[in-house]
Amino acid sequence: MKSPLTENExxxxxxxxxxxxxxxVNAYVFxxxxxxxxxxxxxxxxxxxxxPLEEVIGKTDEAFFDLETAEKLHSNDRRVINNNEHLEFxxxxxxxxxxxxxxxxxxxxxxxxxxxxVIGLCGIASDITIQRNLEEQVxxxxxxxxxxxxxxxxxxxxATKSLIKNIF
Numbered sequence: 001m002k003s004p005l006t007e008n009e010x011x012x013x014x015x016x017x018x019x020x021x022x023x024x025v026n027a028y029v030f031x032x033x034x035x036x037x038x039x040x041x042x043x044x045x046x047x048x049x050x051x052p053l054e055e056v057i058g059k060t061d062e063a064f065f066d067l068e069t070a071e072k073l074h075s076n077d078r079r080v081i082n083n084n085e086h087l088e089f090x091x092x093x094x095x096x097x098x099x100x101x102x103x104x105x106x107x108x109x110x111x112x113x114x115x116x117x118v119i120g121l122c123g124i125a126s127d128i129t130i131q132r133n134l135e136e137q138v139x140x141x142x143x144x145x146x147x148x149x150x151x152x153x154x155x156x157x158x159a160t161k162s163l164i165k166n167i168f
Contacts (some may be wrong), residue, residue, distance in 0.1 A: 019101045028125040031111060036060050036077050036123070039120060050097055072124045080108045080121045091125070 005013065018051040018089055022029045023043040041056045047066045051058055061070040072091065086109045092102050096116075104125040111120045148155065 023106050026126070030122070031120055031122050032077060034075055034081055034119040036081075036120070048095065060132055063096075066099075068124070069093045076106075076108060077121060077123075080110055081118050084110050084118050086110070092127070101129075103132045 019042075020025075025042070026044075027042075028044040028045045028048060029040075030038055030045050033039050037058050037060055038056050041053060043053075046053050046056060056064075061073045064070075065073065073093070076087060076089070076091070079085055082163075086107075088107050091104045091106050094103065105128050106123060106125045108121050108123045110118045111122055113119045117118060
């Protein structure tokens with residue numbers, strides 16, 4: 001018969017299960033300390049940064065994003081940490097390695113110690129780049145259709161004139 005798990009073994013098992021779960025969600029999940037250094041990143045974040053977790057931990061956003069993006073990220077992160085504030089917003093980031101622009105729907109919330117002091121933040125981001133690009137395309141197509149409908153009498157007249165010209 002198996003002996004019961006110690007408290008440390010139970011805690012380790014829970015951490016392992018949580019890590020496995022977070023590695024299988026379709027979102028970028030990370031934590032940062034008060035100095036804005038990564039303390040955790042799920043596998044999706046590691047894939048985005050193109051490096052293993054060991055190379056993410058302890059680094060700040062300057063290692064992975066262009067300077068302008070890193071400054072915007074830090075601004076939002078400081079707001080969460082300094083004001084103990086939960087934020088939901090969209091971020092546009094440029095990945096340093098590929099210079100690819102991506103749009104994310106983000107949630108950032110403070111992390112607290114046992115005395116309710118802010119010790120960092122947890123962030124969850126979903127890539128909505130394709131959705132935003134499709135929305136832009138729909139808006140452009142809608143605008144084009146509206147212009148065509150507004151000028152339909154001119155288009156009909158031009159087509160009629162062309163038909164008459166070709167017939168006779």
